[in-house]
Amino acid sequence: MAGSVAAAGVVAGAAILAVGLAATGSASVVGQRLASAADAGALAAADAASGAVAGVPCDLAAEVAGTFGARVDACDLDGLIATVTVAVRFGPVVAQATARAGPPP
Template sequence: MPGTMLAAGVVACSATLAVGLVTAGAAAVFAQRLAGAADAAALAAADAGSGAVPGVPCDRAAEIAAAGGAVVLRCELEGLVATVIVGAEFARLPATAAARAGPPP
């Protein structure tokens, strides 16, 4: 009987650890995807701001962010430098990522 309880405890601890590690891994992947969406949105806004592509910079950023599963929370264009903050939810928790794009100083 004591061996059964020990085995059940080991299995329960292992399952809890596995679930925690999978959740942490999924959060890391989500964060990288959100950062990629922010980068792409900032690049799209900077390209539109410079005239390289047609369109309104922040509208282009919103289109690209939506394609990446995010929503533009803030978009600013100062000269040719675009700063974009995007957001999305992971497991009902809000997450944000920011990116800047433009020519070098």
């Protein structure tokens, strides 16, 4: 009887560990995707602001961020420098990332 209780405890512990590692890995993937969405959105907005591509900068940032499953929370232009903040829901949490792009100084 004691061996079955110990085995059940080991199996439960392994299951809890596996769920925790899966959640951590998933959060890492969402974080990387969110950072990529912010970077790509900022680059698209900066390209539009400089005239390299046609379109409204913040609309292009929203379009590009949407391809990553994110939404643009803020889009600011300071001359040719674009700062874009994107967000995505991950379970009960809303994660945000900000990126900045523009010509070199």
